[in-house]
Amino acid sequence: MYKAVTPADIAALKDILAPERVLSGEEIPVDYSHDELGGVSHMPDVLVTALSTEEVSAIMKYANAERIPVVVRGSGTGLVGAGVPIYGGIMIDLTKMNRILELDEENLTVTIQPGVLLMELAAFCEGHDYMYPPDPGEKSATVGGNISTNAGGMRAVKYGVTRDYVRGLTAVLPTGEIIKTGGKIVKNSTGYSIKDLLCGSEGTLAIITEAIMKIVPLPAITLSLLIPFPSMEQAIATVPKLVRCKASLVAIEFFETETILFSETYLGKRFPDTKAPAYLLLTIDGNEQAFIEREADKVSDLCLAEGALDVFIVDTEERKTSVWSARSAFLEAIKSSTTEMDECDVVVPRNRIAEFIIYTHELAQEFDIRIPSFGHAGDGNLHIYICRDALDEETWKRKLSEIFDRMYAKAKEFEGLVSGEHGIGYAKKDYMAEIYGEDTIALMRRIKAAFDPNCILNPGKII
Amino acid sequence: MKIIACVKQVPGTSEVEIDPVTGAMKRDTVAGKLNPYDLFSLETALSLAEQTNGTVRTLSMGPPQAAAALKETLWMGAESAVLLSDRKFGGADVAATSLALSYGIREMGDYDLILCGKQTTDGDTAQVGPELAEKLGIEHAANVTKVLDVTDHDITVEIDLDDAVEVLKMHLPCLLTVNKDANTPRLPSYVKKREMDGKEEIRVITFADIKNADENKLGLKGSPTQVERIFPPDKNKEKEMLRGDKEQLSGELYRILSERKFV
Numbered sequence: 001m002y003k004a005v006t007p008a009d010i011a012a013l014k015d016i017l018a019p020e021r022v023l024s025g026e027e028i029p030v031d032y033s034h035d036e037l038g039g040v041s042h043m044p045d046v047l048v049t050a051l052s053t054e055e056v057s058a059i060m061k062y063a064n065a066e067r068i069p070v071v072v073r074g075s076g077t078g079l080v081g082a083g084v085p086i087y088g089g090i091m092i093d094l095t096k097m098n099r100i101l102e103l104d105e106e107n108l109t110v111t112i113q114p115g116v117l118l119m120e121l122a123a124f125c126e127g128h129d130y131m132y133p134p135d136p137g138e139k140s141a142t143v144g145g146n147i148s149t150n151a152g153g154m155r156a157v158k159y160g161v162t163r164d165y166v167r168g169l170t171a172v173l174p175t176g177e178i179i180k181t182g183g184k185i186v187k188n189s190t191g192y193s194i195k196d197l198l199c200g201s202e203g204t205l206a207i208i209t210e211a212i213m214k215i216v217p218l219p220a221i222t223l224s225l226l227i228p229f230p231s232m233e234q235a236i237a238t239v240p241k242l243v244r245c246k247a248s249l250v251a252i253e254f255f256e257t258e259t260i261l262f263s264e265t266y267l268g269k270r271f272p273d274t275k276a277p278a279y280l281l282l283t284i285d286g287n288e289q290a291f292i293e294r295e296a297d298k299v300s301d302l303c304l305a306e307g308a309l310d311v312f313i314v315d316t317e318e319r320k321t322s323v324w325s326a327r328s329a330f331l332e333a334i335k336s337s338t339t340e341m342d343e344c345d346v347v348v349p350r351n352r353i354a355e356f357i358i359y360t361h362e363l364a365q366e367f368d369i370r371i372p373s374f375g376h377a378g379d380g381n382l383h384i385y386i387c388r389d390a391l392d393e394e395t396w397k398r399k400l401s402e403i404f405d406r407m408y409a410k411a412k413e414f415e416g417l418v419s420g421e422h423g424i425g426y427a428k429k430d431y432m433a434e435i436y437g438e439d440t441i442a443l444m445r446r447i448k449a450a451f452d453p454n455c456i457l458n459p460g461k462i463i
Numbered sequence: 464m465k466i467i468a469c470v471k472q473v474p475g476t477s478e479v480e481i482d483p484v485t486g487a488m489k490r491d492t493v494a495g496k497l498n499p500y501d502l503f504s505l506e507t508a509l510s511l512a513e514q515t516n517g518t519v520r521t522l523s524m525g526p527p528q529a530a531a532a533l534k535e536t537l538w539m540g541a542e543s544a545v546l547l548s549d550r551k552f553g554g555a556d557v558a559a560t561s562l563a564l565s566y567g568i569r570e571m572g573d574y575d576l577i578l579c580g581k582q583t584t585d586g587d588t589a590q591v592g593p594e595l596a597e598k599l600g601i602e603h604a605a606n607v608t609k610v611l612d613v614t615d616h617d618i619t620v621e622i623d624l625d626d627a628v629e630v631l632k633m634h635l636p637c638l639l640t641v642n643k644d645a646n647t648p649r650l651p652s653y654v655k656k657r658e659m660d661g662k663e664e665i666r667v668i669t670f671a672d673i674k675n676a677d678e679n680k681l682g683l684k685g686s687p688t689q690v691e692r693i694f695p696p697d698k699n700k701e702k703e704m705l706r707g708d709k710e711q712l713s714g715e716l717y718r719i720l721s722e723r724k725f726v
Contacts, residue, residue: 226650270647289494300653312650313538316475318499322647 002087002456003067005045013048013090016058021049032091035078037335039342040426042084044071044091051096053170053178053209060207061176063090063456070174071458072203074115074142078149079343080425082202086460094144097209100124107184109167109212114144121213130215133159136421137328144208150200152421154327155283157243157378158250159216161421163199170210171198174452184212197447202423204458205451219285221292222250224314226323227303228276232256232361235278236354238306239377242282243350247299248291251283252378253327254353259334259374263326266333271326272319276309280377281327330374331383338370338387342400342427344407348416350380359410360384367399381420408434424462432462464517464613467571468508468541468578469564469595470501472525472532473585497532500580502648504641508578509540509649511610517575518542522567524552524560527667534663538651544663545571549670554683556690557590562680564591565598566673576618577638581606592640603638604631608645 005024014022024046034041050056063070069089076083085091098115103124110132112121119139125132136146136153145151147169152161168182181194198206229235235254242252256278260271273279280303284295300311314323335341348356357373360382364371370389375382386403388396408418408431418424418431433441444463448455472495497505508519521536523529524547533544547567555563568574577599579592589605596603609621611630619632623642670676679685705715720726 225653272647272650296653300657304654311653313653313656314650316496316499318502319648319650323650 002069002089002459005068005089009062009066009068010046012062013046013059016062017048017050017055021051023047028091031076032073032093033084035076035081035083035425037079037341037343040081040084040086042086042088044085045088046090047093048090049093049096053172056092056094056172056207056209057176057178059090059092060172060174060457064175064454067454067456069456069459072144072148072207074145074148075117075138075140077138077141078145078425079345079422080419080427082149082423082425082458082461083145084426086426089456092207094207094209095142098142101210103128103130104184108215109184110215111210111212112143113210114142114147114208116143117141118143118146125215126218129218131218132165132213132215134162134165137331139328143211143213147199147208147211148201148203149421149423152376152379152381154251154253154376156376156381157252158248158285163196165214166195166199166211167214168212169195169198169208171206171208173206174454174457178209179206182212200423202425202458202462204448204461204463207457220287221289222283222285222320223292223296224251224320224323225282225284225296225300225303226273226312226314227280227282227300228273228309228312229278229280229303230276230307230309232278232357233354234307235280236357236377238280238303238308239353240351241302241306242280242299243378245298245302247295248284248286249282249299249378250285251281252376253281253374254357254377255279255281255327255330255374256372259330259372260326262337262372263329263333266336267326267329269322269326272322273312280308281323327374331385334372334385334387337372338389340388340396341385342404343422344384344386344404345381345419345422346384346407346411346416347379347381347420348411348414350378352414352416353377353380353382356382356410356414356416360407363403363406367403369399369403371403376420379420380416404431411435426461429462464511464515464575465573466508466512466517466519466576466578467568467574468501468505468519468521468536469592470505470521470523470532470536470580471498471583471585472496472523472529473498473583495528495532497535498580498583498585500582500584500641500643502580503643503645504578504580504639505536505539505541506646506648507607507610507639507641508576510646511576511613512540515613520544520571522564522571523547524555524563524567526553530663530665530667533665534656534659535651537659537663538653538655539649540652540655544665546665546667547669548667551670551678551682554686555681556686556688557586557588557594558687559681559683559685561591561594561598562677562685563682564595566676567668568595568599570668570673575635577601577636579638579640581640581642589640592638596638599638601637602633603640604633605640606642607639608642610639 010024028047033043069087071085072092095115097113099113102111121132133155134153135155136151146162150163286292360371370387373384424432475494475496512519519541521541521544552563582589606623607620608623612619622629
């Protein structure tokens, strides 16, 4: 189906790039064969480091002509195997294309290369009194990767997701042509929105080599509230009421104490409160202290009326760090609590989230397996982890597959979707096909073929 | 156990403004917050009080707006708070501050233990705690990282001496300054805040309230130290990396140090 990489191909790539930026065979570190969680691994035959759009274009022209599969790689923090070269071939590492090219304060945009890390972009913007609102937990991910999965994060309730901040993209098509889509423009009714198609396409349609990202003025005050509840059901049942109360909420996060305890062990640091079984973590932002206090009082009173045990005020930098650093480490913390795990990044309408979590608890009991979860309760996106612990391989695979089937069936019943922000990649293809049905998948295949007639760019992913 | 926790309101940011005439820090230009170091000593105080069925009272010296920091200690679980506030206390250095605090503690009556943060984020001297103990004539230990044991008569603590850890058993009453990251401080409670509803009781002690106070040893007038200039320390980002075996490294290090006249 694909051409195997030959010494002549390696020599040709060394000609296109500098020889030291082309590694093959044993020279390639094993890290490049997998992501954080996808449950799939395969080594690329060649690993190349590209430094410019033109280099990426030249590589794609060569690969397309030779029918060699190509996979793009950022920080490798994906969770569904999207960045794993399952057919081998060429892997293009874009992490060295990591420059912030321009801050345009008149158009409120930042132009970046795809290898800029999320934490670098966030710090850069804050340093100039701006905010790049998308705030996924994995801060060492590249922004190119965030665009490719349409990452969401913890400010989505108020600010939306990565797609809402992509103004324009420069991309290399699988056939090597360089296109520009969108730009430093606020409005755009000019034809199909290719940038929106590329955003969330997990490196299957084109390779993003430059991005113009929208930024907003940095809010002067940010306040978080950590709210203990006597039960998970009460915590989560409060969420739709918070959504309805018209408060200026940036984040509504949900977690159970078991998850906090994993993170205490993982970080070696105590969380400020672990006395209650479940917590909501809210954030409010704005520019006036009086406004923030009014909003905080409103949501605090609401939570107390709904049975919250207290409302803890997280107002200073130190307090925010003590709470949010634990929140950001939840995934790694759960991972370190077990032998192996797989995840479900399901998204459901916000008013169904309580039912869905209760359902995962029922599954945990029925299958006698640990299923810790946490999530972006305010936007209906849950992160559910099925932990293998001491199960043997066969039982683990069987239980995992049955649990996934049941969860995604429930998501479908609730009119939810397979992934809120981690993507489909390799691991969730079947579940997406099941939810979307044949016609939509066929349309997606035709879109893929229009971009990539020889199907060389990240084959075997999404569809 | 009766505990007094000393706290200070510090500027909300690291950029502080200095009065060019007096050299004293202007405290009314930026929003204040509870000194981050005091959060750890306050947490130590509150958890010790829980363990021993004791009480925590908090004490601060500062302008009237420093009451906000004390209110926060009440929302965190302190029982009552005292603010030493008088123009005569203003502009104090570590000596005058610790004297004023010792007057305040005298007015507060019986105590078994006094807890202070290791230092503040504005002054950074780390001297007020130990000096206060001297003024009170009680034992003290600085850089406490852990309380190991407490009885009716003594307390056993672990202190961090950078290159060693020392375990000390001390008689009560005594004073401890608690290190950063010794624990995870609890958060202020909105429920407690709502219960108090702006009616937090903060006893204000002025100069006139203190018997036999020596005015000449208080405030700017009673401060032997005068601040000439205050500035954040330089952030040195330059690094030189030396490579080699032990002998090469030590030789090279000696050469550099003598070249720059450090040895």
